[in-house]
Amino acid sequence: MNFINYLSERPKLTQLGIVLIVFFILMSMTGLYHDLIVERHLFAKSVVKGEIQSSVGFAESMSMILNWQLPPQLVRIPELTFYHPVINTSATYVLIALLVTAGLLYKSFAESVNKSQWLRVNWFQIISKGFVGIIVGLLFIPTLYNWFFGEVTRSTFWEIPFMLQDFSQYLIFEFWQTPVYDPEIEDYEDYGRVRLFTRAIGVTLLFLINLVRELLIGGFETVVSLANVFSDQSGWDWLNENKDKWYSSVPAIPWTVLTAGAFILGYKLQGVGLSILAGFSCIYLAVFGQWEPAMQTLSFVLVAAPVSCLSGVIWGVLAYKSRTVERVITPLLLIAQTFPHFAYLVPVIVFFGIGDHAGAVATIIFATPPMIRLTLLGLKRVSPEVSDAGRMSGCRNYQLMFKVLIPTARRDILIGVNQVIMQCLAMAVIASFIGAMGLGFNLLLALNQLRVGQALELGICIVLIAVVLDKLSLAWADKQTDYFADLSFVERNKTALLFVAVFFAAILFAWFGNWVFADTAKGINYFYLIPHNKGITTEPFWQAGVDYMVSNWRAGIKIFNTWLLVEVLMPMKASFLAMPAIATFVLTMGIGYIIGGIRSAIVVGLFMLFIALTPWWERALITMYMLTFAVIVSVVIGTIVGAICVQNKRATKFILLVCDTFQTFPSFIYLIPVIMLFGVTDTSVLIAVIVYAVIPPTRYTVEGLRNVPESLLDAGDMSGVTKLQRMFKIEFPLAFPHIMLGVNQCVVFALFMVIIGAFIGTEDLGQEIMQQLFSGGNIGSGLMLGLCVAFIGLAMDHLIQTWAEKRKTLLGLS
């Protein structure tokens, strides 16, 4: 009886108990787990015998990938026998669903007061409900029916990727054609307008990127191609004829000019600190011989970031103005938060092909959502009185938007800009898979050759560019005009004049360089441009370190690795795969119910249902297994490290700095060292994931603990708690909601990294996405796979957020 009392006082605990019991009963009913454990023993045996080795080395597979081939370990996704939910189609279901929808609409109509206005008011609802009705009728109901009662054939849901693929092909090639003159065959040919449109976008972007690029590192193609617009082919002919002449190519701006410019700009915008940061970053780029790729990346970012910001603000404003746009855009933004990078690439290569422009398009698509979200958030947070004040001042609509609302929402919009820059540089590496030039591409090459040191230097370049651009843009936005200074022309433009002076000085300097370096063997003018990989490098140092690790630690690591794989990871994976779908649903929906009631249960259930209906359920299970493991380990490490560091002011500062740096670091870099030490195994992937995903929990723990109100701590001290008690009884509970945000971020980071782990060789959703990407791209599959990943993230996100919110309200912190 005591026990029952105990439970009835803790309803949540009871619920959890029930959910777990049901879950385990369902688990044990399948017997799948047993089979998989047998497989594990076989695996363990073969490891001991030394049979398990990756058939192809990482270096080889990288170079294969760069050549658009799939290395064997990626092609061979092990077959998993698993019960797929399957169905066949029938018009009856569509009819039923439409009838239900019609019934709902009629109910709404009958209840409405103003019948004549009903259609006008509810048109959006009608269309969206009709749409949902068709989808449900076509896909969900038959699938569900057959899942429980039907025979095993292909599911309608499985056809969606192919339908989407066909549709996109139709869209590109056949939809709304128009004849276009093709000079090659000297005749008109029919082109789809969509293709012409995407091509126009691509050409424009390419032109912009080239323009910036050639300004920075020389070249003449842009100018010629611009001239071509006015006079057919003659520009190119002229260029080809005069290839060797000095005037056929614009010389690059010497790196000294840009460096001096960075010093001046930094000083002008903020002061000495920023000036030094910007200037020395440029010097780093030049001295380490990464100037050219850095400028290529920069040109790419300088085009993509403004376009993203602009389109982000435009969509944000539209969503603010129109409820309809907002309602359409909100779920898309939500999905974009957890949609994996690679999944963006698939549709991009289909519509835009490969090259710098495609990279730019992918980057823009990837970097715009946070901007939209923050713009919308910022605009919504503007107090209504401020916008009223604007209207009472007699603002027209555009004045209200541009002079009142947007400037008032500035803080949030600036955070958006910051996010855009970070996202652009995060994409710098990934975009190079579809042909973007620059640091990212070189980083991949370095990875390919397993040159850790060089990859590290390149990574630092990317971090520096990100940090400098970020700080410069913030400082620029903070700049204010001064109405009182009554300055002369020279005084007002002194920075510009200074720059002009430096410009000529540096060019002269570069010219002198011709003599200074004339007698060195290679004839490189270091004052003009330090060629790629001709600068100083710290590579030997890192290489020695890695070599040392590999030669001295390898044996120990191998023992650890085998143990981890055989005793922890394999069983864990096996149990995930052995979960019957129904058990997974019971577990996730049950936890959803405990945390957020029936609503959360349904939300999580719907996300899971989508995944269950696709052909990739078991892939998703593997993703979830890796995610779970990585998140648990990251959170444990992160909170512990955070809690220790926060005890000391200097350690706190240091750890935050480390977090910042690691976060901007291109995540690919983490892949090499682990792969050298742990081989092509799940361990490698997981360690890379953990290294990356441990950042948010650490940061949020530090911040959360630091921001516990002083008065509460004092109160604790007064009641005589020990240091440990204070930690566990006061600080942690109060910081809990904030730490949960860190866990949430951790999930997102880990998910991204798990997908990137496909490069090491995994068997999960990420691998499927890679397949789509490298097999030329089935848009439908790419998108659906992306959605699967996104939904895993969103389900976790929903649960964690709801939980944190509840705690917050409980603590009275919200």
Added chain:
Amino acid sequence: MSDQQPVIKCDSVYKIFGKNAEKMLQDANGKVVAAEFQKAGCVVGVNNASFEVNKGEMLVVMGLSGSGKSTLLRCISRLTDATAGNIYIEGEDLISMSDKELIELRRNKMGMVFQSFALLPHKTVLENIAFPLQVKGNSTKDSIKRAKDMVDLVGLTGRENYFPRQLSGGQQQRVGIARSLAVEPDIWFLDEPFSALDPLIRKEMQDEFLRLQGVLNKTILFVTHDFDEALRLADRIAIMKDGIIEQLDTPANIVLNPETEYVRKFTEDVPREKVLKIKSVMEPVGDETDFSDLRVSEDALIETVAEAVLGDPKSVPVLNANDDIVGVVHSSKVIHVLFGENSTLESNA
């Protein structure tokens, strides 16, 4: 006609929030009951408001939180569209104005001050004040010059280049006031301008406001939920409850002759000397000749002269605007107002 024409004229103005507001209002046939609308998911903001405000007059709108004061103000400035009714600004129909005319009207005739100041955070004091002028298309130089005058007027000289976040609440509201006055509006709307300030500053700002009004003499619609404030400032007071204007009258009449139970409750605790003028307690000059040397004006509030009158054993003569003696006031009467039963007092104000 031009002199008599009211500056603001409202004619059965309704504002109802909610989906089917218009339809419901039509069905209700002018008889709006807030509770019924509430059930149907509508909120009544303003319920059948009709009144006029004359040139140079200050109408104070009072009521508890949520009684619809701001909504009324927003209807008259057309920040929201009234659901029904007519509003005339200097004889022109506000409701039928096009956007363009409305903007012109706001740019030239209206100014508004907000409870939370509503300054633009990215602009300095000077830029904030110059903002309405710049929006209008004035040159930056002119606008800044005018803004500087306004800064002097509200006593913020020396802080032109501060940002709103660097100012105290009182100072921020001075900026708000200066901004609303920059275009020299004829009509001045103030929505609880001093509510966010602490009592001392509030008193100071009220004095400042009275001084400004003394100089500028604008037509004012002033919203407050502080009765003392209303009494200090108002020519006439409108008391609102659930969107209905319960009574619109002079301060003295509101206190002495409450028309509804609600207004009576509302004014119950108001000290009489704060609303009554000497006129209401003076007696005709009798045959006595032994007057005090003191003279008081018939329009003075009792509160302000009570001490002097009480300190004088003799009757004090009362003067009208032309300095003619129109009556006398005895200290006994003043004592009666200050300490006696409220209900026995008759008003002739």
